[in-house]
Amino acid sequence: xxxxxxxxxxxxxxxxxxxxxxxxxxxxxxxxxxxxxxxxxxxxxxxxxxxxxxxxxxxxxxxxxxxxxxxxxxxxxxxxxxxxxxxxxxxxxxxxxxxxxxxxxxxxxxxxxxxxxxxxxxxxxxxxxxxxxxxxxxxxxxxxxxxxxxxxxxxxxxxxxxxxxxxxxxxxxxxxxxxxxxxxxxxxxxxxxxxxxxxxxxxxxxxxxxxxxxxxxxxxxxxxxxxxxxxxxxxxxxxxxxxxxxxxxxxxxxxxxxxxxxxxxxxxxxxxxxxxxxxxxxxxxxxxxxxxxxxxxxxxxxxxxxxxxxxxxxxxxxxxxxxxxxxxxxxxxxxxxxxxxxxxxxxxxxxxxxxxxxxxxxxxxxxxxxxxxxxxxxxxxxxxxxxxxxxxxxxxxxxxxxxxxx
Amino acid sequence: xxxxxxxxxxxxxxxxxxxxxxxxxxxxxxxxxxxxxxxxxxxxxxxxxxxxxxxxxxxxxxxxxxxxxxxxxxxxxxxxxxxxxxxxxxxxxxxxxxxxxxxxxxxxxxxxxxxxxxxxxxxxxxxxxxxxxxxxxxxxxxxxxxxxxxxxxxxxxxxxxxxxxxxxxxxxxxxxxxxxxxxxxxxxxxxxxxxxxxxxxxxxxxxxxxxxxxxxxxxxxxxxxxxxxxxxxxxxxxxxxxxxxxxxxxxxxxxxxxxxxxxxxxxxxxxxxxxxxxxxxxxxxxxxxxxxxxxxxxxxxxxxxxxxxxxxxxxxxxxxxxxxxxxxxxxxxxxxxxxxxxxxxxxxxxxxxxxxxxxxx
Numbered sequence: 001x002x003x004x005x006x007x008x009x010x011x012x013x014x015x016x017x018x019x020x021x022x023x024x025x026x027x028x029x030x031x032x033x034x035x036x037x038x039x040x041x042x043x044x045x046x047x048x049x050x051x052x053x054x055x056x057x058x059x060x061x062x063x064x065x066x067x068x069x070x071x072x073x074x075x076x077x078x079x080x081x082x083x084x085x086x087x088x089x090x091x092x093x094x095x096x097x098x099x100x101x102x103x104x105x106x107x108x109x110x111x112x113x114x115x116x117x118x119x120x121x122x123x124x125x126x127x128x129x130x131x132x133x134x135x136x137x138x139x140x141x142x143x144x145x146x147x148x149x150x151x152x153x154x155x156x157x158x159x160x161x162x163x164x165x166x167x168x169x170x171x172x173x174x175x176x177x178x179x180x181x182x183x184x185x186x187x188x189x190x191x192x193x194x195x196x197x198x199x200x201x202x203x204x205x206x207x208x209x210x211x212x213x214x215x216x217x218x219x220x221x222x223x224x225x226x227x228x229x230x231x232x233x234x235x236x237x238x239x240x241x242x243x244x245x246x247x248x249x250x251x252x253x254x255x256x257x258x259x260x261x262x263x264x265x266x267x268x269x270x271x272x273x274x275x276x277x278x279x280x281x282x283x284x285x286x287x288x289x290x291x292x293x294x295x296x297x298x299x300x301x302x303x304x305x306x307x308x309x310x311x312x313x314x315x316x317x318x319x320x321x322x323x324x325x326x327x328x329x330x331x332x333x334x335x336x337x338x339x340x341x342x343x344x345x346x347x348x349x350x351x352x353x354x355x356x357x358x359x360x361x362x363x364x365x366x367x368x369x370x371x372x373x374x375x376x377x378x379x380x381x382x383x384x385x386x387x388x389x390x391x392x393x394x395x396x397x398x399x400x401x402x403x404x405x406x
Numbered sequence: 407x408x409x410x411x412x413x414x415x416x417x418x419x420x421x422x423x424x425x426x427x428x429x430x431x432x433x434x435x436x437x438x439x440x441x442x443x444x445x446x447x448x449x450x451x452x453x454x455x456x457x458x459x460x461x462x463x464x465x466x467x468x469x470x471x472x473x474x475x476x477x478x479x480x481x482x483x484x485x486x487x488x489x490x491x492x493x494x495x496x497x498x499x500x501x502x503x504x505x506x507x508x509x510x511x512x513x514x515x516x517x518x519x520x521x522x523x524x525x526x527x528x529x530x531x532x533x534x535x536x537x538x539x540x541x542x543x544x545x546x547x548x549x550x551x552x553x554x555x556x557x558x559x560x561x562x563x564x565x566x567x568x569x570x571x572x573x574x575x576x577x578x579x580x581x582x583x584x585x586x587x588x589x590x591x592x593x594x595x596x597x598x599x600x601x602x603x604x605x606x607x608x609x610x611x612x613x614x615x616x617x618x619x620x621x622x623x624x625x626x627x628x629x630x631x632x633x634x635x636x637x638x639x640x641x642x643x644x645x646x647x648x649x650x651x652x653x654x655x656x657x658x659x660x661x662x663x664x665x666x667x668x669x670x671x672x673x674x675x676x677x678x679x680x681x682x683x684x685x686x687x688x689x690x691x692x693x694x695x696x697x698x699x700x701x702x703x704x705x706x707x708x709x710x711x712x713x714x715x716x717x718x719x720x721x722x723x724x725x726x727x728x729x730x731x732x733x734x735x736x737x738x739x740x741x742x743x744x745x746x747x748x749x750x751x752x753x754x755x756x757x758x759x760x761x762x763x764x765x766x767x
């Protein structure tokens with residue numbers, strides 16, 4: 001279609017100046033001079049999460065999206081510099097409370113790497129179960145958000161109903177629905193008895209059964225497939241270049257999973273498949289996570305059936321009952337920089353602790369969350385799609401602003 | 407003059423045997439007899455009581471509750487319960503209505519104030535006018551051989567008020583919502599009108615009496631199933647129900663044209679779609695499900711026809727309520743493509759089918 005330009009004095013609305021937008025001033029004027037439209041989605045919008053998306057649309061087609069994150073920045077890294085190492089464990093879970101065990105695990109493994117603590121086999125298996133339970137919980141949560149972004153309220157309620165089983169399993173194992181702070185340097189806080197493990201084993205089958213009804217109503221729903229297929233496509237090269245991580249990278253056909261590349265905990269001792277897809281569109285990103293849930297259920301079952309006997313905490317730490325703070329309060333890491341890679345539910349999670357070797361608080365702690373890593377790919381995949389697809393792609397990425405902002 | 411009016415009312419009163427003794431008694435009291443005669447005057451009864459305003463309000467109370475309850479049952483929830491526990495929260499819609507009524511109605515600075523406030527009320531005119539033309543047996547407001555065409559014409563006015571609401575709101579999301587409303591308006595209106603025309607050809611005229619009489623043995627849904635299907639889908643589109651809840655997609659554009667409304671004005675615009683659904687379903691029942699045909703109960707007399715029409719309407723809407731918990735929302739371009747290819751094609755097939763059946767019969 002041919003465009004005609006007419007020179008009319010344009011005055012962008014005044015309110016755009018007072019909103020402190022992270023864009024140059026002439027950008028707004030440029031948009032208004034062309035036949036384009038600037039839509040500010042969020043931070044108070046049912047489909048934006050805790051962030052603002054500055055969407056430049058031409059007709060119904062998105063030209064460019066500029067993210068304005070940081071509305072839920074909680075200074076986790078800075079607060080961590082003023083707390084004891086052991087007090088940081090509940091703190092690092094907060095960025096993503098759904099995915100708490102994986103965040104906990106990444107931090108604790110950095111400490112263990114610094115101190116050279118060997119973790120007993122039983123603790124490794126319990127940690128793996130916790131991590132996988134949290135992974136399922138996060139994937140279900142993201143599926144629910146995707147469903148409600150597509151206007152499918154039943155698809156919103158079912159995963160939350162299923163997630164109750166995960167929460168119940170976590171309650172029985174750790175005592176809290178999430179953010180249990182159960183993983184500590186050297187192992188886990190308490191041993192998990194046989195009866196509880198049996199319950200979790202049975203719960204995996206209950207989850208699988210309920211997932212079938214979710215599949216009928218949402219995953220195989222023709223309207224959902226119509227909304228997600230061929231939407232927000234990231235090719236293999238693009239996904240690698242934009243630094244997309246986790247299931248979203250695997251949905252573009254890249255077989256990368258930290259659990260395979262640098263195995264930690266009990267992932268070497270169980271058999272599971274790495275789930276990938278080739279399409280790289282919204283539906284592939286969703287399906288990869290759905291299939292990962294069944295892989296995670298299988299990992300949990302294998303962990304429970306082959307759970308080794310032994311202590312739940314390392315010999316180097318000893319019994320922590322009644323002497324938890326005596327053991328851990330004066331933890332001082334040797335000087336140096338310790339980095340761990342963890343496969344959190346939404347992707348690669350990097351924890352770096354810098355210690356000066358004499359204080360009992362970290363000199364610097366760095367968290368690079370998966371949400372922050374794939375924000376670029378998320379924004380790039382929106383280009384050329386329709387305005388209504390903004391929420392569909394948002395949901396297909398499962399972007400979680402508190403996690404990205406830390 | 408009052409006595410002449412009274413004579414007019416008395417000459418055309420509803421004959422309901424079951425309440426006849428009470429009516430006879432009330433007719434002897436001086437002022438009350440005038441009111442009773444007015445209420446039971448057939449045109450007044452049709453427009454204000456049933457299937458008119460009072461039935462509409464009753465239906466609104468019921469359908470909001472039923473839809474929420476049904477959706478909750480599908481979604482492993484309980485649904486509204488706390489308002490009137492013994493009757494399972496059945497007056498939840500009333501409670502919400504009272505809340506809307508007393509809430510502050512904010513008119514924001516950018517809005518075109520007169521239109522912003524007037525349009526939700528003006529939108530009721532095209533909703534209430536069709537009721538005057540929809541007959542239920544002998545109970546009818548204005549008898550017209552072109553009633554079906556008139557109802558369709560009035561229905562076509564409703565989206566214009568919604569687009570005007572979006573314009574008066576003067577907000578980005580309201581603007582996008584009005585454009586979506588305009589696009590979807592064109593895309594459903596054409597197949598909808600063709601489907602209705604096919605039924606008019608089938609019955610040989612736009613007279614509801616003729617249509618209902620022709621359906622005394624076989625309902626219109628069986629005589630022209632394609633028009634039935636097209637009408638059903640366009641009804642979902644016209645009343646912006648899922649999967650076509652595009653103009654007011656709350657996750658995408660935050661209720662579209664109605665984004666700036668609050669308080670009582672929001673209560674008014676929120677029920678617009680439900681009222682439109684009611685009118686369309688009345689038309690649907692008359693054209694496809696045999697209208698007021700039903701088992702005649704002697705004791706109810708003239709009330710039979712409106713009651714059957716109302717019951718059929720409510721059943722159809724209750725069945726339609728389940729799509730809300732089954733489907734996700736389509737995109738606007740998908741809906742347009744679907745409607746301009748499949749729906750128009752189907753409606754033209756229905757038209758040919760209707761002409762052939764009407765010609766044979």
